Amino acid sequence: MTTAGTKRIAFYAPMKSPRHPVPSGDREMARNLIDIIAAGGAEVDLVTELKVFDKTGDAALQALLRDKATQEVRRLCAEMPAVDLWVTYHNYYKAPDLIGPQVARTRGIPYVQIESTRASRRLTGPWADFAQSAHAAADAAAVIFYFTANDLITLDRDKHPDQSLHSLPPFLPAANLPPASTLDGPMLSVGMMRHGDKLASYQIIADSLRGLQGNWQLQIAGDGPARPEVEALMAPFAQRVTFLGQLSRTELAKAYEQASLFFWPGVNEAFGMVYLEAQSHGVPVVAQDRPGMRDILAPSDQPANYPEVSLGAAALTAKLQQLLSNRGLRHHLGAQAREMIAANHLAPAASARFWRAVTPLA
Template identity: 40%
Template sequence: MVRNAPVAFYAPMKPPDHPQPSGDRTMARNLLAALAAAGFAPQIAARLRSHDKTGDQDAQGAMRDAALREAGQLVARWTATPAPDRPRLWFTYHLYDRAPDWIGPAVAAALDIPYVVAEASLAPSRASGPWRMGHAATVAALRQARTVFVLNENDRPCLLEAAELAEADMAGKCRALPPFLTRLPAQPRLAPGPQAGPGAVRLLAVAMLRRGDKLASFHVLADSLTRIASQNWRLTIVGDGPARDDVAALFAQFGKRVILAGLASQEELDGVYAAHDLLVWPAINEAFGMALLEAQANGCPVLAGDAGGVSGVVRNHETGWLVAGRPQTTLAGRFAARLDDLLGQPELLRPAGAAGAAFVRQQRSLTSAAAILRDTLAPLLAERDAP
């Protein structure tokens, strides 16, 4: 029986209940909601972070030891728990060689329950580098997993190569689970058209203001806008973070044409998306981009760099437009050229916004994700329960 079957949930990259905004945490929370909607009873089993950015093998060893101790404690606790209240399945979200899962495989093996993964990525080059410990752990986890849900289709080739699994074995394990939203606006309020001055197009960027790939995307965006400064546009940037001053400096040249609006709640964001004509985001090394889905749900089309899994959440020339993300050194020129075309044809934006709202409702909703989880996981439980 699926109904209310306990599921242990773990996100070794970032705990899903941490208050700091993050696309990764949003996706983890969405998965918890989808598991519940599918009829399971998910619970956060552990909050230990195994993420190591620097390749410090001593730190990795300490995290592994702490994780195995926690796994032992969980096994002891659940072994003493009445059978109906024990987890019947372990579900790990987002593991890779820099954030391996040492807890789930150990607990699942000890309790003899299925081990399942959503969003795994591996770089074969790290098999012998400073992250080789995490790489080996992730390969072992993938081999143990009964199912691997793929959120980013670009991950499949590396999973196959790094895990050293036969193509048929990996194909049998992998199941597509496209990124989705758990809440949709009651009614998408399609932007009525340019309003910020005569013919001005209202652009929007929504992202955390932090260094690394996010700041690199802001650099590209600022460079792109410099190339089309003569066009009539306005830009609102929603988000905050430690790189706020860097972002402010990048866009200072545009004066009042660019507004740094700070953070906004999810409810406020619905109105922000609906009040703008086009979301613009270069998406450097973006896994898929939850803001891209949120914008479309609210009738705001998207112009984005085609990186990672972005093509899985934006339908090119239908719900938005994608620009080749490589080579990164020339991305600003390509991004500016496409944006220049769209600013010259603002009549294209509203139909794309309507198509995006329909796309998210029909194919990227909580209901669709819950159906995939239920159809995939219920047989695993039934198989285990069979006499």
């Protein structure tokens, strides 16, 4: 123990520092994790902000990042104050933790990971060395926390014998539920406007809106480099679609508080904090049935609440139509969602889960 009654935790996020200026779900989760760890009475130090991330499988970049990581290891081993625990968030083949395991081993510190991914198929190809390092870092962890049941599959398959795996459901940085939505306003979509998976979700939204009947309205919160493409997708709907731009947390909360439903298909989302935010306000979600989201979307006694991907945009159109035409159903599903968030996805529950698992280590 560093001082009587106070633990000191080293925190590191290889992919993106929690102090990075550009908003993202990864940055928000890192910040939220720091807060729930600190809520247990600990001092949390962001001991390094070195970004170890290779998006394209570039061998030269990987070599450069390894050199930088080696320098950071030397610095931290020599200069880092005494800590009780090292926590790394989001270790995977594009952003392996090249620092934590070595520093923890040298300094005799327990090493813990949150949201670690094992990808055996990446052990060959342009990320092979980084993937191996991610596996080695996962092996070094005494405890790995996973967010969803889908994450657990490979973590359990390749689990190190001396390692324990613990569920840490995604959570909101709040102790209580926010005000419930009136459910009388426009539909709401929230997503960064980036090329790739985000733009693919916007394409599905546009495809789904084409067959929608009645006097519907959709608000879209978000911005980014793919905004011209998103605007082009929504152009056929003219004044029915309103672009809100990038909103502050307070502004987004106001949008949730009057949204009739939340619509985001979720192409390749790990889980998506926006789903938790919407449901905390009692806003029913329309999304496709995708692995990462099954743990965070409220169950329903209605059939086909989250249509299979193979059913395409038509199934989403039908779900939108059903909810827009039935205010009672919206309230029923929204109430279920708020109950689920209150029970499993607020900060106090997450803090308690974290400390139950790591206290024996420290």
